[in-house]
Amino acid sequence: AQSVTQPDIHITVSEGASLELRCNYSYGATPYLFWYVQSPGQGLQLLLKYFSGDTLVQGIKGFEAEFKRSQSSFNLRKPSVHWSDAAEYFCAVGARNTGFQKLVFGTGTRLLVSP
């Protein structure tokens, strides 16, 4: 079974500084990997996804993530954080079986942005 670890529960970053959120996964086959963002009381918005090809994927809002198979990681990065990026970020790994995608989420990382 797949699993996801997000080792950082909270991260505080100054506005304009760079950001890296860590995500490690466990899955026997090539995973489908996703990053979602959730603002308080809101739904899950997909930032980016990886399922094959180029290991550096670009997403919305200036985010990118790099799939590193050797490290079983899929860390999310942004070169310059904006105050509006403050939210909960979830990494998820998918086990796709005959067309059905079952996502397992990490416990999330709450990003706080300081002035």
Place this chain on the structure above:
Amino acid sequence: AAGVIQSPRHLIKEKRETATLKCYPIPRHDTVYWYQQGPGQDPQFLISFYEKMQSDKGSIPDRFSAQQFSDYHSELNMSSLELGDSALYFCASSLYQDPTGELFFGEGSRLTVL
């Protein structure tokens, strides 16, 4: 573009009551998933449907049942509600043939059990 529609957005129930949540997938999407997110928790997979048949089952209590209808919308029925059922319930949809397997999530239905 049309998104996943969930209703109601907010629901307040008493213990031991019954609640029904509805999910309308993106047009042409044939697969629906239900997730439960407790306070401060990550979303947990409950159940999924493809072409009106249950395709997978997660940690869904026996008190809960769900189904997918011919128009692909889905309903999650929860009976004998407990305080611990208070959560944000997400519905997601996907297209079986999509090679990326991307799930599109709705805004969620927040259930509060008093």
